[in-house]
């Protein structure tokens with residue numbers, strides 16, 4: 001009996017190895033993996049973590065910008081900001097749906113966010129203190145998000161890739177709107193210009209952190225690259241972001257808070273100072289300036305909303321029962 | 329148009345624009361905090377529609393007034409006594425039940441008003457109303473469905489919806505109040521008399537409340553003072569102190 005079990009186990013393993021190889025060949029050939037296809041458990045788990053984190057980031061990301069909807073300076077700006085924050089909720093929805101195809105429900109993922117088993121992007125743990133932060137967030141944070149996400153339109157998992165295509169279109173819109181706010185402030189009154197510079201000073205390094213720690217310290221990245229869940233190295237994307245953003249700051253007449261920033265002819269890119277990674281890991285661990293407030297706000301929304309969700313469900317059931325009775 | 333008709337029209341447009349402005353602002357306060365993602369998106373949609381309508385009404389109000397005030401001058405630089413929204417829309421969000429009940433009560437008044445305005449003798453108002461009526465038809469359907477669902481849902485949701493109705497019902501009457509401004513508007517065929525909309529509102533209300541298993545409060549006392557600006561609630565001042573903060577703190581700046 002025992003021998004039989006071992007034998008069964010071995011052939012199971014051989015079979016898995018063959019399937020894993022075939023799976024990798026499909027990815028190498030640029031095929032998309034769809035929900036009903038066989039996939040290695042690690043691939044599924046990693047994707048759930050990554051898509052879930054991304055979805056949570058969209059949802060938690062509503063909070064720092066939602067913070068200024070009530071105070072937007074004009075009706076047009078208020079409308080644009082409201083539409084933007086609404087887009088982020090929509091992104092969360094697409095991404096939760098993509099993750100659900102991997103066998104985890106939105107409610108389960110929400111619970112994991114709320115009890116801190118799942119994370120969201122560190123950037124949303126920074127406070128938005130002034131109207132200029134709406135500019136800086138759009139310009140830098142949505143800008144960095146695009147940099148991270150454009151390659152993911154080619155990721156191997158079909159539902160994720162398709163969600164990213166829809167999301168990227170809207171993100172580039174957000175980036176332009178943010179830049180437009182900064183531009184208006186930068187050419188405004190001295191106080192407005194100070195406001196814009198102050199926002200850039202506070203958001204520059206947190207934005208650089210959005211690409212993750214240096215590749216030399218980053219775990220799991222090789223397997224994820226092979227699976228085409230991760231498409232580029234962190235440092236490569238960070239460099240690309242800096243190279244694109246520095247001329248934009250110059251155009252605005254704002255100063256990037258990095259005295260070491262310098263064009264490097266040889267590499268064809270800027271040399272720049274990295275962020276304080278100690279701070280990054282503090283934020284990840286829950287010690288960022290707003291971690292507690294962000295989770296508190298999400299928990300409150302979830303708990304205060306329970307009676308609404310329950311009420312709607314109860315009514316839907318009653319209605320279905322009544323319809324069935326009438327039909328009978 | 330005589331000067332007094334013009335002034336009445338200006339007031340009428342402020343009433344329309346301030347209602348949508350203040351309610352849109354209140355809905356915006358939910359953004360990121362709603363009970364479910366779908367509700368968050370739907371509330372933002374409604375708020376966006378209301379803000380769009382506000383911009384039309386207030387821009388036209390500024391034109392009629394002829395003092396060069398823009399939509400933003402009107403929204404951001406008036407103080408409480410110059411606001412002309414009904415008291416209902418400045419009521420705070422409280423829980424989601426209050427928010428939905430407030431929305432339902434306003435939507436159904438709003439829809440009737442817009443239907444009337446579609447036939448306005450002033451084509452500028454009729455055009456804005458025609459655009460808005462499509463949006464508000466959807467708002468009214470959605471809020472009625474939700475009031476019914478939650479009234480009929482669980483014991484708790486029923487209790488909360490009944491609380492919200494009891495709390496907000498005293499603000500219903502003001503929407504149908506009719507004064508000299510309304511008389512002038514009705515006589516020139518510009519806008520319907522608010523009091524003329526009440527019977528249709530009541531019929532619809534009774535139907536929805538019956539389906540929602542909610543009881544209409546028997547006391548029909550109505551608070552007044554929003555749409556004339558004679559006495560707003562304390563809530564409006566706090567709302568304005570957020571909404572107008574930047575324009576007040578940095579006078580003359582462009583945003």
Ligand SMILES: [Fe+2]
Pocket residue numbers: 058087088091167171
């Ligand atoms: Fe997004």
Ligand SMILES: [Fe+2]
Pocket residue numbers: 057058091145149
């Ligand atoms: Fe994103």
Ligand SMILES: [Fe+2]
Pocket residue numbers: 088142170171174
């Ligand atoms: Fe975005």
